[in-house]
Amino acid sequence: MLDGLSAYRPQALAALRIMTALLFIEHGTQKFFNFPPAEQPFSDLMNLIGAAGALEIVGGVLILLGLFTRPVAFVLCGFMAIAYFMAHAPQDFFPVNNRGDAAILFCFVFLYLTAAGPGAFALDNRR
Secondary structure (H helix, E strand, C coil): CCHHHHHHHHHHHHHHHHHHHHHHHHHHHHHHHCCCCCCCCCCCCCCHHHHHHHHHHHHHHHHHHCCCHHHHHHHHHHHHHHHHHHHHCCCCCCHHHHCCHHHHHHHHHHHHHHHHCCCCCCHHHHC
16 A cells, blocks of 8 residues: 555655755755744854854755765765764763763754655756
């Protein structure tokens, strides 16, 4: 009964890629433009926070467009792993307590995109 859904695998992968990118870009726009408004706005971006925001915006836009998806997703996967272990893990062992569950999910979605590619509706498919 559900085997027919396999025909829509490329479109489902594209939906995962696009929604992940939109959520990821939001983290960068919050750092650079305070949109959506943060509880504590970022004031000094000439540090790791600024580099993180740049990776989130540029990498997110490339993932959104499906352009250079595999290498960008590989870089972002590593970036999210580093972000988790630098910023979240030292606060508490449990991801729900250290607010690192999003970083973990981003890391593994980007790992999947590295292996699976962009799916449908990607500029990579036109190259």
